[in-house]
Amino acid sequence: MGLFAGSLPWAVMLFTPQPAGRSIDLVPLHDLPSWLAGDLGTAAAQVVGNLLVLAAFGFFLPMRFAAMASFARILAAAVATSVGIESLQWLLAIGRVSSVDDVLVNTLGAVLAAAVSRRWWVASAQELPRAGPTSPSVREPRATSGAGVGGRFRVSGSDQGVSRSHEHLCDDEH
Structure with missing residues (x-):
C-alpha cells in the first residue's frame, strides 16, 4: 500500500500536461546546473522533488518483494522505472523535459530511501x-x-x- 500511495502523487504530477513542447536532454549532468542556477526555492523544488519521485518505490519495494532486497536490484529497478517515466513523458508529448539528469536523481532518491528502510527489509529477509x-x-x-x-x-x-x-x-x- 505504501508503495502505491507514495508513488501515486508523483505519477499524477509527472504526467500532468504542461503548456510547452517536448524536449529531451541526453547529456549527463547538463540539466542539473540549470536547476541550481535559479533561486533557492526553485533549486530545492527541483532537486528534492526529483529525489522524492521514486523514494517510496525504493523504500517499500524490498519490503514488499523479498527478491528485490538488494541495493543492486533496487538500483536496476529504479533506473528502469525512471527511464520508463522519462520515455513516456517524451512519447506522450506532454510538455515535459525528458532528461538523463532526472533519471540519475530519481534513481539516487530510490537508493537513498532503500538505505533508510534497509533495517526492515534485512530483518524481513532473515525471518524467511x-x-x-x-x-x-x-x-x-x-x-x-x-x-x-x-x-x-x-x-x-x-x-x-x-x-x-x-x-x-x-x-x-x-
Whole structure:
C-alpha cells in the first residue's frame, strides 16, 4: 500500500500536461546546473522533488518483494522505472523535459530511501525460512497457539497441497 500511495502523487504530477513542447536532454549532468542556477526555492523544488519521485518505490519495494532486497536490484529497478517515466513523458508529448539528469536523481532518491528502510527489509529477509527439500517457497509462519512460547511450525507439502505435515521447531535450532 505504501508503495502505491507514495508513488501515486508523483505519477499524477509527472504526467500532468504542461503548456510547452517536448524536449529531451541526453547529456549527463547538463540539466542539473540549470536547476541550481535559479533561486533557492526553485533549486530545492527541483532537486528534492526529483529525489522524492521514486523514494517510496525504493523504500517499500524490498519490503514488499523479498527478491528485490538488494541495493543492486533496487538500483536496476529504479533506473528502469525512471527511464520508463522519462520515455513516456517524451512519447506522450506532454510538455515535459525528458532528461538523463532526472533519471540519475530519481534513481539516487530510490537508493537513498532503500538505505533508510534497509533495517526492515534485512530483518524481513532473515525471518524467511531456509529452503527445504519439499517446498522451497513455503514460509514458516509464527504459531499463535499450540506451539508453546516462541515455537514455530513448518508446513511442507506438494505443490498441489495434497499432503501436509506439521513439524514443531524449537527456537534453539535457529
